[in-house]
Amino acid sequence: MSSLVSSRLHEDIWDNRLLLARLITEVENDTATGRDALEILYPHTGNAYIIGITGAPGVGKSSLVNQLALAFRKGTGKETKPHVGIIAVDPSSPFTGGAILGDRVRMRDLSGDTGIFIRSMAARGAIGGLARTTAQVARLMDAAGFEVILVETVGAGQAEVEIASLAHTTIVVDAPGLGDDIQAIKAGILEIADILVVNKADLPGVENTERALQAMLQLSNHSGRASSAGSSSTPVWEVPVLRTVSNKGEGAFEVMENALAHLHFLRTSNEWEKRQHLRIRDEVENLVMQTMQQHWMKNLPPSALDKSVEALYSRKATPYQTVKDLLKLSGFNFD
Ligand SMILES: Nc1nc2c(ncn2[C@@H]2O[C@H](COP(=O)(O)OP(=O)(O)O)[C@@H](O)[C@H]2O)c(=O)[nH]1
Ligand SMILES: [Mg+2]
Numbered sequence: 001m002s003s004l005v006s007s008r009l010h011e012d013i014w015d016n017r018l019l020l021a022r023l024i025t026e027v028e029n030d031t032a033t034g035r036d037a038l039e040i041l042y043p044h045t046g047n048a049y050i051i052g053i054t055g056a057p058g059v060g061k062s063s064l065v066n067q068l069a070l071a072f073r074k075g076t077g078k079e080t081k082p083h084v085g086i087i088a089v090d091p092s093s094p095f096t097g098g099a100i101l102g103d104r105v106r107m108r109d110l111s112g113d114t115g116i117f118i119r120s121m122a123a124r125g126a127i128g129g130l131a132r133t134t135a136q137v138a139r140l141m142d143a144a145g146f147e148v149i150l151v152e153t154v155g156a157g158q159a160e161v162e163i164a165s166l167a168h169t170t171i172v173v174d175a176p177g178l179g180d181d182i183q184a185i186k187a188g189i190l191e192i193a194d195i196l197v198v199n200k201a202d203l204p205g206v207e208n209t210e211r212a213l214q215a216m217l218q219l220s221n222h223s224g225r226a227s228s229a230g231s232s233s234t235p236v237w238e239v240p241v242l243r244t245v246s247n248k249g250e251g252a253f254e255v256m257e258n259a260l261a262h263l264h265f266l267r268t269s270n271e272w273e274k275r276q277h278l279r280i281r282d283e284v285e286n287l288v289m290q291t292m293q294q295h296w297m298k299n300l301p302p303s304a305l306d307k308s309v310e311a312l313y314s315r316k317a318t319p320y321q322t323v324k325d326l327l328k329l330s331g332f333n334f335d
Contacts, residue, residue, distance in 0.1 A: 005036045010044045013144045017117060020144045024119055027136045038136055041143035048085070048142035050149045051259055052167030054189065059175040060199035060246045061152045062088065067244075067252035068259075069116055072148050085141035085149040086118040089134055089163060117146065131162035132286065138166060164192050168275070169262045171195045171255065174213060176205035190216055193239055194262050197255060201243035213241050235269045237262060292332075299330035 004022060006012065013019050026034035051068070053061050069084045119137060121130075138149050153163045164170045172193035177200075190196075196217070198209050217239055240258050244251030266272040308326060311317035327334060 004033050005040060007040065009037060009040050010143060013041070013140070017114070017144075020117065020140060021119075023140055024137050027140060028121065028133055030133075034136075038139060041140065045139050045142040048138070048146055048149045049169075049263055050138055050151060050167045052151045052153065052164040052170040053173060054153045054164050054170065054192075055173035055175075056178060057154055059173045059178065060244075061154075061173050063246035064171075064173060064197065064199060064244060064252065064255070065150050065152050067246050067249050068150060068256055070249070071252045071256040073113060073115055081115060082147035083115045083117075083145055085138070085144075085146035086116065086152070087134060087137055087141070087149065088118070088120045088152045089130065090120070090122060090152075090154055117141065117144075131166070132290075134163045135166050135283070161189065161192060165279070168266060168272075169194045169259050171197055171259070173197045173199050174209055175200040176203050176209045191220060194237065195255065195258050196239055196241045197244055197251075198241065199244045199246050201251070202245045202248070206243065210241055210243070217241070235265060237265050237271075296327065296330045296332065300326065301329055304329050 004019070004026065013023065023034065023037050026037065028034075053065055053068075055061050065086060065088070069086060072084050073081055075081050119141075121134065121137065134151065134153075138151065141149050151163065151167060170192050172189055172195070174196065175198065190213075196213050198206055198213065200206070242251060242254055242258060244255060246252065266275070304326060308317065308322045312319065312322060324334065
């Protein structure tokens with residue numbers, strides 16, 4: 001076991017931000033140290049409230065995340081301030097790319113506050129998939145005592161929808177004038193929204209964007225949620241549509257309050273348990289598949305796959321039989 005990981009890891013990571021940063025790198029690289037850390041820390045996780053913030057590039061996600069972090073740090077004045085972890089995932093940018101720097105600059109309001117920890121990640125370099133890595137980085141922050149974790153993703157493809165499903169509350173951000181209202185439904189993004197935010201409410205066209213979102217919400221209500229809405233005993237979450245001007249900090253407090261209301265809804269209905277169980281099941285299934293695949297590849301004789309491809313190419317072998325043979329060569333036997 002590496003010197004980074006000890007049985008005291010939970011206490012160490014709690015007050016050692018540098019250790020957290022190093023463990024995140026280990027997890028991103030899927031090293032043995034990273035895996036050991038995740039195993040040791042697992043009993044200390046499950047406490048963080050994870051909020052996903054997603055939407056097209058340029059709508060103002062980073063600006064909103066910045067403002068939300070500040071809002072959570074200010075709190076409502078009653079309770080102790082939560083520690084806020086931020087994970088900014090931008091699959092389109094390499095690790096040294098401009099977007100990362102841009103995020104750093106934009107999030108500079110937050111620097112100096114030791115209750116906030118920011119980590120940028122890019123798709124390239126995420127071994128074993130961005131969704132897995134993001135979930136594990138969130139878990140490290142959770143174990144390190146961050147009560148609120150904000151995950152910013154570009155809402156484009158399936159991977160980003162998966163990352164968003166990591167969140168307890170998903171905020172989908174739109175903005176006027178981008179013409180991406182239709183895009184949002186296409187990507188299935190609207191279905192995952194617990195809260196809709198129209199950012200850049202200072203720009204013309206905000207009413208149009210709002211109206212388009214409301215209309216789409218009604219459509220999806222009629223199809224998807226009609227049955228649960230019908231029974232009066234089942235609590236139903238009505239997706240709010242909120243306005244923000246995130247570069248000026250307007251509206252972030254309401255977004256936070258709505259997020260907390262959604263958290264309360266999850267806790268008081270059976271949704272929380274249901275979602276957690278689904279997520280854990282998903283994770284185990286994915287890990288089993290990944291582990292089997294790795295085992296298969298590791299134990300396969302060097303040229304076996306090439307030979308099989310050649311045999312299939314010349315029609316001397318058949319696909320299903322080949323798969324059986326290849327699995328057998330790695331020690332799997334399904335007969
Ligand atoms: N006019 C206006 N500009 C905004 C607002 N929020 C963010 N911006 C600007 O929009 C640009 C993109 O913002 P950013 O937060 O990086 O968007 P992201 O790509 O979704 O993370 C930046 O230049 C921001 O300053 C807003 O509410 N109104
Ligand atoms: Mg951003």
